[in-house]
Amino acid sequence: MGDYAQSRTRMxxxxxxxxxxxxxxxxxxxxxxxREMFVAASKRPVAYIDEDVLVxxxxxxxxxxxxxxxxxxVQLALxxxxxxxxxxxxxxxxxxxxxxxxxxxxxxxEEDAALAAKAxxxxxxxxxxxxxxxxxxxxxxxxxxxxxxxxxxxxxxEVLPESLAAQLKxxxxxxxxxxxxxxxxxxxxxxxxxxxxxxxxxxxxxxxxPGFEKAREFVF
Numbered sequence: 001m002g003d004y005a006q007s008r009t010r011m012x013x014x015x016x017x018x019x020x021x022x023x024x025x026x027x028x029x030x031x032x033x034x035r036e037m038f039v040a041a042s043k044r045p046v047a048y049i050d051e052d053v054l055v056x057x058x059x060x061x062x063x064x065x066x067x068x069x070x071x072x073x074v075q076l077a078l079x080x081x082x083x084x085x086x087x088x089x090x091x092x093x094x095x096x097x098x099x100x101x102x103x104x105x106x107x108x109x110e111e112d113a114a115l116a117a118k119a120x121x122x123x124x125x126x127x128x129x130x131x132x133x134x135x136x137x138x139x140x141x142x143x144x145x146x147x148x149x150x151x152x153x154x155x156x157x158e159v160l161p162e163s164l165a166a167q168l169k170x171x172x173x174x175x176x177x178x179x180x181x182x183x184x185x186x187x188x189x190x191x192x193x194x195x196x197x198x199x200x201x202x203x204x205x206x207x208x209x210p211g212f213e214k215a216r217e218f219v220f
Contacts, residue, residue: 029101083149093119155209
């Protein structure tokens with residue numbers, strides 16, 4: 001565990017602070033939460049590298065975001081201690097664990113049954129009591145537990161369903177990485193009554209969440 005503790009400190013100092021993650025609550029949470037517990041044993045030696053990390057050896061190709069990209073995305077959402085947060089596509093639960101340190105309550109929706117079970121078990125093992133995992137379709141969110149102050153999409157999207165934005169409270173914020181590769185950008189959406197405003201956050205890329213692909217067009 002000592003080696004991983006040092007890895008967490010290096011991650012915070014060399015990846016987060018140097019990429020403009022300045023919220024001390026986020027830095028503290030990411031230095032405390034054992035990221036290695038949210039990936040397969042074979043991936044633990046690389047759990048803290050500045051890359052997206054595959055969470056399992058089998059099953060769907062799902063990833064933990066690069067630490068600095070995730071930290072900046074959470075910072076963009078301006079999470080408050082009283083907020084109710086929805087995490088969409090949290091896979092093994094790392095994002096839910098970090099957000100549980102910042103918010104009042106966290107609901108994580110995950111459509112892969114094995115990943116959802118792993119997330120629930122790890123959150124219980126860590127004694128995190130204000131985060132719950134719901135198995136369900138990612139693009140549907142979890143309206144039954146909403147509306148939410150914050151929605152975090154834990155991966156990239158090509159399209160953003162209106163059904164997710166509709167689960168925000170007035171004044172609520174949604175953060176997502178839109179687009180793939182070099183075209184990816186993080187955006188902040190904010191609800192105001194029936195309207196949703198958006199602004200650019202920062203350039204970023206992440207692996208695509210299942211179900212958020214753009215419909216492919218025929219090429220003649």
